[in-house]
Amino acid sequence: MSRSNPVRQAPRYVAEVDEGGLGAVDAVRVSDRKSNLWLDAWRDLRGRWMFWISAVFIVFIVFVALFPGVFTQVPPNNDCYLANSNAGPQPGHPLGFTKQGCDVFSRIVHGTSTSLSVGVIVTVMVAVMGIVLGAFAGYFGGWLDSFLMRIGDIFFAIPYILAAVVIMSMFLHDRNIWIIALAIGFFSWPATARILRSEVLRVKQFDYVMASEALGLSKVRTMFLHVMPNSIAPVIVISTVGLAAAITAEATLSFLGVGLPNNIYMSWGNDISAAQVDLRTNPMTLIYPSIALSATVLAFIMLGETVREALDPKARAQR
Amino acid sequence: MAWYIVRRVLQGIPVFLGSTFLIYAMVFAMPGNPVLRMFGDRTPTEAQIAALEAKFHLDQNFFTRYFLYLGDVFQGNLGTTFNGQSVNEILIRTFPTTLRLALLAVIIQLVVGVTAGLISGLRKGGIFDHAALIVTLILISLPVFVLAFVAQWFFGIELGWFRPTVGQGAPWSDLILPAIVLAALNMAYVVRLTRGSVIETSQADFVRMAYGKGLPSRRVVPVHVLRNSLIPVTTNLAADFGILIVGATVTEGIFNVPGVGNELFKAINRHDTPEIVSIVTILVIVYVFVNLLIDLLYGVLDPRIRYVKK
Numbered sequence: 329m330s331r332s333n334p335v336r337q338a339p340r341y342v343a344e345v346d347e348g349g350l351g352a353v354d355a356v357r358v359s360d361r362k363s364n365l366w367l368d369a370w371r372d373l374r375g376r377w378m379f380w381i382s383a384v385f386i387v388f389i390v391f392v393a394l395f396p397g398v399f400t401q402v403p404p405n406n407d408c409y410l411a412n413s414n415a416g417p418q419p420g421h422p423l424g425f426t427k428q429g430c431d432v433f434s435r436i437v438h439g440t441s442t443s444l445s446v447g448v449i450v451t452v453m454v455a456v457m458g459i460v461l462g463a464f465a466g467y468f469g470g471w472l473d474s475f476l477m478r479i480g481d482i483f484f485a486i487p488y489i490l491a492a493v494v495i496m497s498m499f500l501h502d503r504n505i506w507i508i509a510l511a512i513g514f515f516s517w518p519a520t521a522r523i524l525r526s527e528v529l530r531v532k533q534f535d536y537v538m539a540s541e542a543l544g545l546s547k548v549r550t551m552f553l554h555v556m557p558n559s560i561a562p563v564i565v566i567s568t569v570g571l572a573a574a575i576t577a578e579a580t581l582s583f584l585g586v587g588l589p590n591n592i593y594m595s596w597g598n599d600i601s602a603a604q605v606d607l608r609t610n611p612m613t614l615i616y617p618s619i620a621l622s623a624t625v626l627a628f629i630m631l632g633e634t635v636r637e638a639l640d641p642k643a644r645a646q647r
Numbered sequence: 648m649a650w651y652i653v654r655r656v657l658q659g660i661p662v663f664l665g666s667t668f669l670i671y672a673m674v675f676a677m678p679g680n681p682v683l684r685m686f687g688d689r690t691p692t693e694a695q696i697a698a699l700e701a702k703f704h705l706d707q708n709f710f711t712r713y714f715l716y717l718g719d720v721f722q723g724n725l726g727t728t729f730n731g732q733s734v735n736e737i738l739i740r741t742f743p744t745t746l747r748l749a750l751l752a753v754i755i756q757l758v759v760g761v762t763a764g765l766i767s768g769l770r771k772g773g774i775f776d777h778a779a780l781i782v783t784l785i786l787i788s789l790p791v792f793v794l795a796f797v798a799q800w801f802f803g804i805e806l807g808w809f810r811p812t813v814g815q816g817a818p819w820s821d822l823i824l825p826a827i828v829l830a831a832l833n834m835a836y837v838v839r840l841t842r843g844s845v846i847e848t849s850q851a852d853f854v855r856m857a858y859g860k861g862l863p864s865r866r867v868v869p870v871h872v873l874r875n876s877l878i879p880v881t882t883n884l885a886a887d888f889g890i891l892i893v894g895a896t897v898t899e900g901i902f903n904v905p906g907v908g909n910e911l912f913k914a915i916n917r918h919d920t921p922e923i924v925s926i927v928t929i930l931v932i933v934y935v936f937v938n939l940l941i942d943l944l945y946g947v948l949d950p951r952i953r954y955v956k957k
Binding site for chain 2: 478479481482483485486487489490491493494495497498500572576579580583584585586600604607608611614615618621622625626629630633
């Protein structure tokens with residue numbers, strides 16, 4: 329594919345000469361495979377190794393998060409002895425111990441559900457807020473559009489981690505998964521809303537939208553039944569990548585010290601933060617949770633990437 | 648152009664007011680006494696409570712308070728931290744270092760990112776392109792503090808190429824490693840944006856035309872392809888800057904760079920809420936302002952933006 333002088337190749341739609349007649353040009357070939365956006369995307373995804381690696385890994389992570397007991401019997405927080413402080417691997421403790429003498433492997437396994445729950449809660453929250461606000465703004469237009477988008481601009485003007493730092497430092501004693509998810513998600517919806525809005529602006533020009541309204545469906549019903557399902561594709565992509573971003577954000581907040589309380593929740597960010605003082609003498613305690621965190625984030629970003637390429641013909645052409 | 652500037656600046660005003668108001672509301676509209684909440688698990692003295700209540704005008708109603716507070720910010724009166732330092736002095740002392748770090752990071756991000764993006768865009772599907780895609784994918788997935796620790800451990804401690812933490816006065820040579828870490832994420836985005844846009848531009852008619860009239864690649868690529876491919880990179884600078892602010896907080900904290908981010912990092916660790924709120928407010932104001940500048944720059948670079956019809 330490496331040409332120094334690329335030439336644009338436009339597909340040419342010319343009827344076969346021997347078929348003859350205009351009917352052959354317009355006819356729908358019944359024997360052709362059924363196809364729509366999602367089927368095309370699935371056919372594209374099916375053949376890509378990056379999709380399968382990330383999908384299998386995500387299934388595995390979800391399994392670890394749901395059933396940590398299958399992987400480790402060692403309690404992450406209650407079985408710590410200072411005699412084991414920073415000790416190396418032992419039978420039953422494959423990755424060694426933290427400074428507090430807790431089992432590193434067990435803490436990583438139990439930290440999975442924290443990261444994943446925060447990621448999922450933030451993603452659902454951001455998707456719902458973004459879809460509803462974006463759809464109303466795009467479909468109804470006018471003053472509602474201007475109003476919602478200006479509000480979005482304001483929320484967009486604050487980097488969401490900084491906002492979360494302020495919110496979390498206001499909740500010193502009652503931090504939990506819901507509060508941190510709210511703190512992250514509350515400022516990250518405008519990106520989703522903007523993308524959905526521009527997609528709705530495209531979709532609402534189609535004939536089936538006019539047909540739906542002509543048949544007597546109310547504007548709100550048309551929006552929910554016909555416009556939204558047809559403009560949701562880009563949101564799926566941004567939500568997958570957003571899940572990765574939310575996991576990173578939770579770890580960053582925990583690392584900074586405004587995340588989840590260390591003694592109740594296992595969080596990779598907390599573990600990395602706690603291990604930093606021994607970076608010179610015992611770097612592996614820091615590196616193991618970092619690998620878990622980065623691999624999880626990588627899996628979701630890879631999934632988002634492959635799905636984006638499958639759904640967006642423009643991205644497919646650049647591959 | 649003048650009309651574009653005026654319109655864009657006017658649009659910036661509600662964003663500025665709204666974002667500062669949101670931060671203010673996050674602190675003062677929550678239930679409970681905000682002053683007591685700021686102290687967390689410490690017990691303030693009567694005098695401290697009185698001083699903070701006076702500083703935040705807690706005897707006024709909510710909206711009056713907000714405008715009084717905004718007035719304070721504009722007069723450069725950002726209050727004091729729990730240990731009695733003035734936030735203004737902290738900012739004046741630390742801002743130059745952060746500015747140098749950010750400058751270095753932006754230079755690295757643009758030079759390396761655009762070069763790599765251009766090469767992989769021109770040789771689409773080649774070895775370099777595949778390598779660049781994989782490396783950027785990994786860089787995007789690494790949280791900045793993980794990258795910072797790995798770099799600090801590997802280049803600073805194991806190999807000893809750089810000092811693991813920044814020394815007195817933050818000389819430029821010590822800032823290189825933190826700047827690379829800070830630039831890494833944005834660099835990955837710049838590579839991908841440049842690549843995509845180079846691929847798109849090289850298929851444009853004017854590039855075919857340039858080749859068609861016999862221009863050599865060494866003229867077509869920089870003048871026709873690259874210049875037109877840089878527009879999306881410029882647009883994305885605003886988002887880059889947001890990543891830079893958050894990244895600077897983490898990177899400066901880890902490498903002990905004496906900058907604004909490090910102050911915020913330490914304030915968070917001390918639970919010094921008044922200082923956190925002051926620094927975040929300043930950072931958001933800077934962010935809104937930089938966004939405005941980038942939008943204006945975008946208008947200069949791309950004439951189509953200036954002439955949008957209402």
